[in-house]
Amino acid sequence: MIDNKRAGRVAAALVVAAGAFVAPAEAQWARVHEQFYLPAEHNWVFRRNYPMADRLFNAFDYGHAILYEELLTKPNAPATELEVKEYDFITRKLLVSPPRLPLEEAAIEVEYVKLAPEAKQMFEWAHILHRQIYDVLGDERLSQADKDREVAAVLRYYKSRPDLAFSSLPKNMELMEGQYYSTAFREKYPKFNGLIWGYHWLQVGLYEPLLTGRTPEARQTGVTATVARFRQMLENAPENMPRLMPMTAAIAPAFTERYPEAAIIFDNLHSMHDVISDILASPRVPRSKKREEILRAAARYRDNTSFVMTVPEWREMTQAMGIQNMGGPAVGFLPEFPRPTVERGAVMQHGAHKH
Numbered sequence: 001m002i003d004n005k006r007a008g009r010v011a012a013a014l015v016v017a018a019g020a021f022v023a024p025a026e027a028q029w030a031r032v033h034e035q036f037y038l039p040a041e042h043n044w045v046f047r048r049n050y051p052m053a054d055r056l057f058n059a060f061d062y063g064h065a066i067l068y069e070e071l072l073t074k075p076n077a078p079a080t081e082l083e084v085k086e087y088d089f090i091t092r093k094l095l096v097s098p099p100r101l102p103l104e105e106a107a108i109e110v111e112y113v114k115l116a117p118e119a120k121q122m123f124e125w126a127h128i129l130h131r132q133i134y135d136v137l138g139d140e141r142l143s144q145a146d147k148d149r150e151v152a153a154v155l156r157y158y159k160s161r162p163d164l165a166f167s168s169l170p171k172n173m174e175l176m177e178g179q180y181y182s183t184a185f186r187e188k189y190p191k192f193n194g195l196i197w198g199y200h201w202l203q204v205g206l207y208e209p210l211l212t213g214r215t216p217e218a219r220q221t222g223v224t225a226t227v228a229r230f231r232q233m234l235e236n237a238p239e240n241m242p243r244l245m246p247m248t249a250a251i252a253p254a255f256t257e258r259y260p261e262a263a264i265i266f267d268n269l270h271s272m273h274d275v276i277s278d279i280l281a282s283p284r285v286p287r288s289k290k291r292e293e294i295l296r297a298a299a300r301y302r303d304n305t306s307f308v309m310t311v312p313e314w315r316e317m318t319q320a321m322g323i324q325n326m327g328g329p330a331v332g333f334l335p336e337f338p339r340p341t342v343e344r345g346a347v348m349q350h351g352a353h354k355h
Contacts, residue, residue: 129262130266133154167303201246249318
């Protein structure tokens with residue numbers, strides 16, 4: 001039976017999101033501040049035009065938040081706490097009827113926010129970029145030239161916060177998979193890890209039908225089909241879930257071709273999600289060192305010098321990983337899932353790492 005306590009967490013997060021959030025006293029020393037959307041007429045258009053897809057993002061916020069909170073506060077809990085209890089709540093209830101409004105993640109990941117408010121704000125700022133680009137591409141009043149101009153504007157706005165913005169240069173896999181704590185999360189929690197990668201597949205995949213659909217009706221149909229494909233991933237879990245982190249250049253090639261800087265930012269964002277999961281899950285990182293490691297990783301993902309690869313190397317790595325191992329394409333997919341070519345839990349090996 002679904003635990004009502006979990007539903008209560010979602011309700012509490014909605015209540016906090018509806019009002020002004022006051023940071024915990026323990027986190028007030030952090031030198032980061034929240035910032036809202038760039039004012040524009042297209043804001044929240046995606047929510048109006050594609051409400052079911054938009055509501056899924058609110059459920060995703062819960063999944064990320066409860067993951068970090070559970071890993072931090074219950075380091076000795078059995079894997080079933082996430083792999084069964086939380087996974088079942090998310091997939092059987094939350095994703096079936098997602099919240100209508102964005103959640104205030106800090107109401108769910110209370111202890112994690114105290115530990116690393118800077119990293120939390122980096123994610124929030126990148127998620128705003130995600131949502132503003134959905135709004136731009138989902139606005140039927142805008143021509144393609146208008147959309148290009150507006151995407152450039154929200155990217156400039158995003159980069160105006162160097163204390164929060166992910167680098168727009170691609171980071172290599174050594175940063176994500178070559179650290180002493182790397183892969184701890186996916187090894188212990190393969191099903192929940194697959195769910196997170198499914199989230200990331202949809203988050204970048206939804207750009208593709210918005211760009212490739214030739215008419216409003218085609219875009220609506222495409223978004224509906226991409227969401228349905230995500231839901232198929234949840235069947236027979238984790239068999240149909242991604243086995244490697246979905247890369248934007250593979251899942252959303254048209255989006256990447258048109259907006260490569262945004263695509264790189266989102267890959268770096270999703271990679272850092274994995275890194276923080278690994279830091280929190282790894283027994284090799286003592287509790288007293290977790291904040292230090294999270295802040296070190298966050299700084300590396302913001303800078304333009306460490307663990308950097310060239311854009312051609314990034315594209316080459318993406319191709320070598322194989323879209324069939326990332327959940328498959330987001331548009332034009334076949335009824336059956338593609339057959340993966342790597343085992344679950346595989347780690348990418350490629351070229352000389354730079355750092």
